[in-house]
Amino acid sequence: MISLETAVALQQAGLTWQPTLHDFFAVPNVDMDERVFVLTDMVAELTVLKGWPAITFNGAVEWSLDYILQIDAVWLPREEQLRSAVAMRTPFQLRVTPTGYACVIPVQGVEQSFGAAVAEEAYAAVLLFLLGGE
Numbered sequence: 001m002i003s004l005e006t007a008v009a010l011q012q013a014g015l016t017w018q019p020t021l022h023d024f025f026a027v028p029n030v031d032m033d034e035r036v037f038v039l040t041d042m043v044a045e046l047t048v049l050k051g052w053p054a055i056t057f058n059g060a061v062e063w064s065l066d067y068i069l070q071i072d073a074v075w076l077p078r079e080e081q082l083r084s085a086v087a088m089r090t091p092f093q094l095r096v097t098p099t100g101y102a103c104v105i106p107v108q109g110v111e112q113s114f115g116a117a118v119a120e121e122a123y124a125a126v127l128l129f130l131l132g133g134e
Helices: 004-013 079-087 119-130
Strands: 024-026 043-049 052-058 093-097 100-107 110-116
Touching: 004 119, 079 119, 093 119, 100 119, 110 119
Parallel strands: none
Antiparallel strands: 043 052, 093 100, 100 110
């Protein structure tokens, strides 16, 4: 998963989010930066019932955060979503390197490499470049 910092940079660079089921997102600047949320139609929680591990299902969770506006959330795209976003913009290759991964794209006829420890961050680096964010 990409970092919140990278996700914010992608959002600021103009990567748009059309929320779909199972998307991950964060709610920054409200003391929950480390929490990752997922869009789902059913809440399932791990708990212990009568001394046994159990999965419980709830239709709604009652807590202090009843709702947020989409504009206040930051999308944390999954690897396949990042890969698809790159593929829509340019041909690319993902290569394994000694330190992780490199996403390689053609820039004015020359290969340009964007490296990171994980593939998601390499794809994100390419998107930031293509969107003019870095």
